[in-house]
Amino acid sequence: MLHTLVAYVEDKPGVLNRIASLFRRRAFNIESLTVGHTEQLGVSRMTIVIDGSQTSVERVEQNLYKLVNVLRVDDVSSLPAVVRDLALIKVKTSPQTRSEILQLAHIFRARIVDVSKTTVILEVTGDENKIEATIEMLRPFGIVEMVRTGVVAMVRGPGRFDPAEVAAWASATRKPGERDANSNISSSV
Amino acid sequence: MQLKGAQIIWECLVRKGVKVVFGYPGGAILPAYDAMLDYPIHHVLVRHEQGATHMADGYARASGTVGVAIATSGPGASNMVTGIATAMMDSVPIVCITGQVGSKVIGSDAFQEIDVTGITLPITKHNFLVTHPEEIAQAIREAFFIAESGRQGPVLVDITKDAQQASAEFEWDDTPVRLPGYRPQHRPQSAELQRAADLINNAQRPLILAGHGIIMSSGCGEVLAFAERTDTPIALTLLGLGGVPASHPLNLGMMGMHGEAWVNSAIQQADLLLAFGMRFDDRVTGNLQTYAVNAKKIHIEIDPSEINKNVNVDVGIVGDLRETLLELLPYVAERKHAEWRAHIDGMKGEVAVRDIQYLPDSGHLYAAHVINDLWRLTKGQAIVVTDVGQHQMWEAQYYKHEQPRTLITSGGLGTMGFAFPAAMGAKFARPDTEVWAIVGDGGFQMTAAELATAAQEKIKINVAIINNGYLGMVRQWQEFFYERRYAATPLRNPDFVKLAEAHGLVGIRVTKRAEIPSAYEAALAEPGTVLVDFRVEQEDSVFPMVPAGADLHAMIRRPSPLAETAADP
Numbered sequence: 001m002l003h004t005l006v007a008y009v010e011d012k013p014g015v016l017n018r019i020a021s022l023f024r025r026r027a028f029n030i031e032s033l034t035v036g037h038t039e040q041l042g043v044s045r046m047t048i049v050i051d052g053s054q055t056s057v058e059r060v061e062q063n064l065y066k067l068v069n070v071l072r073v074d075d076v077s078s079l080p081a082v083v084r085d086l087a088l089i090k091v092k093t094s095p096q097t098r099s100e101i102l103q104l105a106h107i108f109r110a111r112i113v114d115v116s117k118t119t120v121i122l123e124v125t126g127d128e129n130k131i132e133a134t135i136e137m138l139r140p141f142g143i144v145e146m147v148r149t150g151v152v153a154m155v156r157g158p159g160r161f162d163p164a165e166v167a168a169w170a171s172a173t174r175k176p177g178e179r180d181a182n183s184n185i186s187s188s189v
Numbered sequence: 190m191q192l193k194g195a196q197i198i199w200e201c202l203v204r205k206g207v208k209v210v211f212g213y214p215g216g217a218i219l220p221a222y223d224a225m226l227d228y229p230i231h232h233v234l235v236r237h238e239q240g241a242t243h244m245a246d247g248y249a250r251a252s253g254t255v256g257v258a259i260a261t262s263g264p265g266a267s268n269m270v271t272g273i274a275t276a277m278m279d280s281v282p283i284v285c286i287t288g289q290v291g292s293k294v295i296g297s298d299a300f301q302e303i304d305v306t307g308i309t310l311p312i313t314k315h316n317f318l319v320t321h322p323e324e325i326a327q328a329i330r331e332a333f334f335i336a337e338s339g340r341q342g343p344v345l346v347d348i349t350k351d352a353q354q355a356s357a358e359f360e361w362d363d364t365p366v367r368l369p370g371y372r373p374q375h376r377p378q379s380a381e382l383q384r385a386a387d388l389i390n391n392a393q394r395p396l397i398l399a400g401h402g403i404i405m406s407s408g409c410g411e412v413l414a415f416a417e418r419t420d421t422p423i424a425l426t427l428l429g430l431g432g433v434p435a436s437h438p439l440n441l442g443m444m445g446m447h448g449e450a451w452v453n454s455a456i457q458q459a460d461l462l463l464a465f466g467m468r469f470d471d472r473v474t475g476n477l478q479t480y481a482v483n484a485k486k487i488h489i490e491i492d493p494s495e496i497n498k499n500v501n502v503d504v505g506i507v508g509d510l511r512e513t514l515l516e517l518l519p520y521v522a523e524r525k526h527a528e529w530r531a532h533i534d535g536m537k538g539e540v541a542v543r544d545i546q547y548l549p550d551s552g553h554l555y556a557a558h559v560i561n562d563l564w565r566l567t568k569g570q571a572i573v574v575t576d577v578g579q580h581q582m583w584e585a586q587y588y589k590h591e592q593p594r595t596l597i598t599s600g601g602l603g604t605m606g607f608a609f610p611a612a613m614g615a616k617f618a619r620p621d622t623e624v625w626a627i628v629g630d631g632g633f634q635m636t637a638a639e640l641a642t643a644a645q646e647k648i649k650i651n652v653a654i655i656n657n658g659y660l661g662m663v664r665q666w667q668e669f670f671y672e673r674r675y676a677a678t679p680l681r682n683p684d685f686v687k688l689a690e691a692h693g694l695v696g697i698r699v700t701k702r703a704e705i706p707s708a709y710e711a712a713l714a715e716p717g718t719v720l721v722d723f724r725v726e727q728e729d730s731v732f733p734m735v736p737a738g739a740d741l742h743a744m745i746r747r748p749s750p751l752a753e754t755a756a757d758p
């Protein structure tokens with residue numbers, strides 16, 4: 001199962017390197033990692049997707065917490081969350097195929113952001129499944145190049161994670177795979 | 190007040206109570222060295238920066254406070270890597286200060302530039318690159334706080350030359366350090382304590398596995414109180430030795446690859462393991478698939494990432510060991526485990542006759558005899574610092590430690606060359622205590638250059654070289670697992686007595702067991718560092734032994750003394 005972790009980290013030089021180094025050293029397999037600014041000055045937010053069958057999610061959380069610059073880590077996989085990936089896909093077109101591609105774009109609610117005589121660039125946003133489906137449908141036309149941002153996630157509802165607040169340490173004493181329903185992760189969102 | 194960055198470094202160290210630093214000067218750290226002369230801190234000039242880190246490590250382990258090492262940029266900093274990694278693996282609080290090239294030329298491959306914060310990223314608890322004088326005080330304050338709180342460990346502060354040269358306003362901030370992402374304190378929850386107590390109160394064959402954490406948390410007394418209340422025997426890891434008096438009836442001795450057979454058998458037969466401040470290293474578990482399969486497991490550990498890492502446990506409690514035990518004690522009932530303890534004693538009795546102590550020496554000098562005799566002669570009161578290999582395991586088996594922080598050894602990283610400099614560091618921390626470095630002839634030569642440091646500092650330590658002319662532990666593996674093909678293990682050594690004398694020190698050679706007491710007296714009488722070259726049996730092996738990755742109960746046992754004597758011409 002894929003797990004989505006949201007990590008708040010201090011926006012300092014070298015922090016991304018510390019996290020990448022940790023994953024490499026501990027041989028953690030990650031599916032995707034994104035990082036960007038947050039509403040708070042000096043705090044960056046990472047979304048990390050891990051294949052739980054390859055890498056213990058608890059170990060990733062525990063080891064992230066050992067980094068002094070990591071403020072808070074939450075596994076949002078079991079929470080209702082908006083999860084989005086964005087892809088730019090440059091597809092070959094010809095007068096014969098262009099309208100079909102435009103139709104597909106419409107179905108997937110992708111936007112056409114560039115058109116040339118022989119290509120279009122589609123911008124598509126959604127969860128990973130939707131992006132994968134879009135790519136599959138476009139592949140027969142010939143994908144010239146593609147770029148994806150990686151997944152970002154936000155829990156639904158009025159709450160927010162507070163990086164200043166300690167996330168549940170219950171994770172340390174959970175049995176592998178067991179989720180803690182009463183942790184303050186869920187109560188604060 | 191306005192001070193140069195270089196002065197701020199020492200202002201901070203003085204305020205952190207630092208009395209001695211171990212280091213080596215060079216271009217990028219020169220401003221700091223110049224300022225040092227004006228501060229009441231003793232600097233020990235090492236002969237290689239690795240020695241400085243091991244000395245700081247030995248100082249920290251002997252004193253329970255932070256050890257400090259200092260070096261220049263580039264090769265000075267990279268020479269520290271092994272020492273930092275050693276401290277990291279054994280959770281030892283040291284602070285390493287390195288000079289860095291000027292901030293304007295960072296990244297330009299300047300002379301003696303090295304990315305030491307990048308290099309030490311995975312082997313420090315945290316590190317800092319400081320490029321402005323006004324950041325120095327905060328970085329050093331945070332470095333000490335991180336090094337000595339939570340699971341302790343090494344921290345490196347890399348300070349550019351221009352930051353040392355420029356001036357900044359200095360005011361010592363004595364308030365507690367606040368790092369938003371660093372929360373070393375975890376209070377155990379009562380529900381966890383209750384779950385643990387239920388297992389403890391219902392166990393029939395409980396066993397405590399105590400590690401370095403009992404010493405690092407100053408929780409040795411609490412471990413003993415817990416063991417006595419619940420009548421639970423204690424097995425120690427290599428780094429746990431000394432945490433519980435060897436003479437205490439509940440102390441079984443060392444577990445693991447070269448642990449005593451009764452200890453490993455007890456682990457495999459226990460129905461409850463209480464892991465206190467230890468991390469189920471592969472050297473103590475053997476094959477994880479067959480490790481203590483009958484036992485429920487409780488793990489009390491300060492580092493959450495250690496819980497369920499190697500061994501899945503039934504109850505994991507994150508917290509300082511001492512504080513957690515104090516909270517746990519009221520939950521546990523007084524117990525008696527007479528049957529279980531009698532059973533273990535039975536296993537012990539059977540094995541004890543195999544003990545090499547009872548082996549007649551027949552004119553040979555056995556390493557085990559040397560170490561056992563040193564234990565008797567020092568009355569078990571010395572601080573013993575061991576290197577890595579056969580002598581390290583013999584020391585663990587035959588030197589009976591009664592006090593915490595009297596055995597200092599590189600457990601996790603297994604760093605050859607550690608003992609000699611670390612023993613000097615320990616002596617600086619505990620000048621009134623007799624200090625012995627017990628080293629192999631191989632490992633000693635890795636840091637033997639520090640003989641000059643010992644002579645220059647006029648420091649008094651005793652070095653016992655267990656000299657068998659081989660890289661003994663590797664030779665033993667070759668004997669057991671590689672058909673005695675001794676690839677690159679025989680050593681042609683220098684004359685260690687002359688080597689000592691070349692440094693203006695005293696060397697003593699011992700070739701017979703009968704000479705040990707007089708050599709000891711002579712070493713003790715000498716005011717300076719003494720090398721004692723014990724020419725021991727060349728192809729001796731450490732028993733028992735669990736081959737790497739084998740089941741813990743599948744030990745190669747010690748040959749019986751009778752068989753051995755019979756074979757002896």
